[in-house]
Amino acid sequence: MWTPPARIRHRVSETRWPSAEEAAGSRWFSPIAIGDGTRLEQRTWVPAMVPWRATEDGEVTPDVIGWYRRFAQGRPGAIVVEATGIRDIPSGPLLRIGDDRFIPGLRALTEAVREASEGRTRLLIQLIDFLAVKRRPPPEKFFARFLRPDAGHRARMARATGEERWLSVDEQALRGALLAADDELRAAVLTARERRDLSFGYREEVNDLELPHIRALPQTLPGLFADASARAQAAGFDGVELHYAHAYTMASFLSRTNTRVDGYGATLEGRARLPLEVYAAVRARVGARYPVGCRMLGHEVIADGSDLADACYFAAAFARAGMDFISVSKGGKFDDAKRPKVGHAVYPYTGQSGYECMPTVYSDARGPFARNIPLAATIREAIHEIGLTTPVVAAGGINSFEQAEAILARGEADIVAAARQSLADPDWFRKIRLGRGAEIRRCKFTNYCEALDTHHKQVTCQLWDRAGLDEPDVPLSKDGRRRLLAPRWDPAAGD
Ligand SMILES: Cc1cc2nc3c(=O)[nH]c(=O)nc-3n(C[C@H](O)[C@H](O)[C@H](O)COP(=O)(O)O)c2cc1C
Ligand code: SF4
Numbered sequence: 001m002w003t004p005p006a007r008i009r010h011r012v013s014e015t016r017w018p019s020a021e022e023a024a025g026s027r028w029f030s031p032i033a034i035g036d037g038t039r040l041e042q043r044t045w046v047p048a049m050v051p052w053r054a055t056e057d058g059e060v061t062p063d064v065i066g067w068y069r070r071f072a073q074g075r076p077g078a079i080v081v082e083a084t085g086i087r088d089i090p091s092g093p094l095l096r097i098g099d100d101r102f103i104p105g106l107r108a109l110t111e112a113v114r115e116a117s118e119g120r121t122r123l124l125i126q127l128i129d130f131l132a133v134k135r136r137p138p139p140e141k142f143f144a145r146f147l148r149p150d151a152g153h154r155a156r157m158a159r160a161t162g163e164e165r166w167l168s169v170d171e172q173a174l175r176g177a178l179l180a181a182d183d184e185l186r187a188a189v190l191t192a193r194e195r196r197d198l199s200f201g202y203r204e205e206v207n208d209l210e211l212p213h214i215r216a217l218p219q220t221l222p223g224l225f226a227d228a229s230a231r232a233q234a235a236g237f238d239g240v241e242l243h244y245a246h247a248y249t250m251a252s253f254l255s256r257t258n259t260r261v262d263g264y265g266a267t268l269e270g271r272a273r274l275p276l277e278v279y280a281a282v283r284a285r286v287g288a289r290y291p292v293g294c295r296m297l298g299h300e301v302i303a304d305g306s307d308l309a310d311a312c313y314f315a316a317a318f319a320r321a322g323m324d325f326i327s328v329s330k331g332g333k334f335d336d337a338k339r340p341k342v343g344h345a346v347y348p349y350t351g352q353s354g355y356e357c358m359p360t361v362y363s364d365a366r367g368p369f370a371r372n373i374p375l376a377a378t379i380r381e382a383i384h385e386i387g388l389t390t391p392v393v394a395a396g397g398i399n400s401f402e403q404a405e406a407i408l409a410r411g412e413a414d415i416v417a418a419a420r421q422s423l424a425d426p427d428w429f430r431k432i433r434l435g436r437g438a439e440i441r442r443c444k445f446t447n448y449c450e451a452l453d454t455h456h457k458q459v460t461c462q463l464w465d466r467a468g469l470d471e472p473d474v475p476l477s478k479d480g481r482r483r484l485l486a487p488r489w490d491p492a493a494g495d
Contacts, residue, residue: 017437
C-alpha cells in the first residue's frame with residue numbers, strides 16, 4: 001500500500017459531542033430532499049462499502065442482510081448498498097442485479113433495512129459496470145500463450161540484439177528467447193501494453209476500440225443500467241447511485257485518459273456523453289420522481305488524469321440533466337496501483353490514488369480528516385453557479401459531529417457521509433442523536449478493514465471483530481476467527 005512520503009502519524013482528535021437537544025437542532029440531523037418526492041430524515045449517509053458477503057453467484061445472503069440491518073439500526077438518513085454488478089456474469093462474491101432472479105433477495109434486503117431502521121433510513125443501491133481484469137500471469141504462461149508475436153517484435157528484437165536472424169526465426173524460438181530475456185531486452189521488444197499485461201495482468205480499457213464489445217459499450221450500457229435500475233425499483237430500493245467513480249467503466253469514460261475517437265471520448269463533451277446517455281436511459285425507465293444520482297471523482301490523482309475543473313464540468317452537466325444528488329469521491333484507480341504478485345489481480349486502492357480514496361492516519365501534513373471536502377465544496381459551487389441546488393454528498397475521514405456540522409455550516413456539502421467510522425460503530429449516528437456521543441467507538445483510520453477488502457475477505461473492523469466470539473448466534477467469518485457484525489448496542493442499557 002502506498003503511503004505519503006512525509007508519513008506523519010496523525011491522531012484521531014478529541015471532540016465534543018452534542019447533547020440530544022443540540023443534535024436535534026443541528027444541520028446534520030435536519031432533513032433534506034433528494035429528488036422530487038424523497039426526503040432523507042437526516043443529512044447523515046453511509047456510502048457504499050463492499051463487505052464480500054454475497055454468494056459466488058452474486059445473490060444476497062443472510063450475512064448481506066445482517067450487514068445492512070446492522071447499519072440501519074444506527075438510523076442514518078441514507079445507506080448506499082455496495083457496488084452491485086449490472087451484468088449477469090460471474091464476478092465472485094459481489095452482489096449482482098443483472099437479472100430478475102436477483103430481485104427477491106434484494107427485496108428481502110430492503111425489507112430488513114426498513115424494519116431495522118423503523119422506516120427512517122432510505123436505502124439506495126450503487127450500480128456498477130466493470131471491464132475484465134485478469135490475474136498477473138507467470139512469465140512462462142504470458143510468453144507461451146498470451147503474447148502474439150508479429151513483425152514489430154521481430155524487428156525490435158533484431159535491432160536490440162543486432163542479430164538479423166530474429167527477423168525470420170519461428171514463433172516458438174522468439175517466445176523462448178523473450179522468456180529467457182532480461183528486463184532491458186523485454187522492454188526494448190514488448191509494447192508498453194504488453195509490458196503492463198506481463199507485470200500487472202491483462203486489463204481491458206474503454207480505449208480498446210478494436211474489441212467489438214468495448215466499441216459497443218455506448219450501445220449496451222444505457223440499457224444495462226436502465227434494466228438494473230428498474231430491478232432496484234422493483235426490489236424496493238429508495239433510489240439508485242450510478243457508480244461513475246474509481247477504477248470502473250463509467251469513470252474510465254469520464255477520465256482524461258479516455259481517448260476514444262468515436263464521439264465518446266477525447267473531449268470533455270465526448271467523455272461526458274455516455275454517462276449522460278446512461279443517466280437519460282435510467283431516468284426514462286424509472287420515472288421522474290425516483291431518486292437517481294451518481295458517485296463521481298473530484299480528482300483522479302493519476303498522471304494525466306482528470307482534475308477538479310473536469311469534475312466541476314461533469315457535475316454541472318449531471319445536475320443540469322436532472323440527477324438528484326452527486327456523491328464526491330477521489331482517486332481509486334488502476335493506473336497507479338501496486339504490482340500484484342503472480343497469480344493475483346491488480347487492485348485499484350494500492351497506489352497514491354487509492355490512498356486518496358481512503359486516507360489513513362499515516363499521512364502528509366494535511367492528514368486524512370475531511371481531506372477531500374474541498375473537492376466537494378468546489379463542485380457544489382459549480383452546481384450553484386448554474387442556478388441549481390442538487391445536493392452534494394461529501395466523504396473522506398469524517399468521524400465527528402463537529403466536523404460534519406462545520407462542513408454543512410460552511411456550505412461545503414449538503415450531506416456528510418462516513419464509511420469507516422460507520423463500520424467502526426454502526427450505532428454512532430443514533431448515539432449522537434441521543435446525546436450519547438461519549439459511547440461512540442471511534443475509527444482508528446489505519447485501514448485494517450480495507451486490507452481485508454483488498455484480499456477479498458469478509459470485511460470487519462479491528463475494534464470489534466474479536467470481541468464476544470462465543471456470543472450465541474453471532475455470525476463468524478469463514479475461518480471462524482472474526483465476528484461479522486458489530487456487537488449490539490442497547491440504547492436502554494448503554495454501551
Ligand atoms: C471496505 C470498503 C469498501 C468500499 N467499497 C466501496 C464501494 O463499493 N463503492 C464506493 O463507491 N466506495 C467504496 N468504498 C469507499 C468508501 O465509500 C469511502 O468513499 C471511503 O472509505 C472514504 O470515506 P471514509 O473516510 O468515511 O471511510 C469502500 C471503502 C471501504 C473501507
Ligand atoms: S478497521 Fe480500522 S479503519 Fe476500518 S473501520 Fe475499523 S478502526 Fe476504522
